[in-house]
Amino acid sequence: MEIILDLSRHCIETASKKKYERLIRQYFKTTDTQKENFILEDQISALKYFLEKADFSELRNRCSNSDSVEKKAVLIVSQPFEKMHVRFNKTILYPTWKSE
Numbered sequence: 001m002e003i004i005l006d007l008s009r010h011c012i013e014t015a016s017k018k019k020y021e022r023l024i025r026q027y028f029k030t031t032d033t034q035k036e037n038f039i040l041e042d043q044i045s046a047l048k049y050f051l052e053k054a055d056f057s058e059l060r061n062r063c064s065n066s067d068s069v070e071k072k073a074v075l076i077v078s079q080p081f082e083k084m085h086v087r088f089n090k091t092i093l094y095p096t097w098k099s100e
Helices: 014-028 035-052 056-064
Strands: 002-006 072-076 084-088 091-093
Touching: 002 014, 002 035, 014 035, 014 056, 014 072, 035 072
Parallel strands: none
Antiparallel strands: 002 072, 072 084, 084 091
8 A cells, every 4th residue: 555645745744644644644534535535544554653653753754855846745555553654755764663
C-alpha cells in the first residue's frame, strides 16, 4: 500500500498528520462503501503507527538536506509496519523507530 504525502507546504511529520486527519474525516463520511472503509482503516492504522513511532527529527533532516524540488513523498506500507519506508526524491528512507 502506498500513501502519498504532500510536502509542498509542510515537513513530513505535519504532512503525515494532515493526511491522517483527512483520512479520518473521509472514513466517517456515509457515502463510502465497506471496501473503501477497509482500505481507509488500513491507511489510518499505518499512519497512526508512523506518527507514533517514527523519529521525525531524523526524517526531516534527511528530507530537508536533499536538493530535491520534489514536493511529495510516498509512504510505502508493508506488514509488519516496522518495515514501512518513505520514497522521496528517488531515494528510499527507512525511518528510525522510537523505542518504547
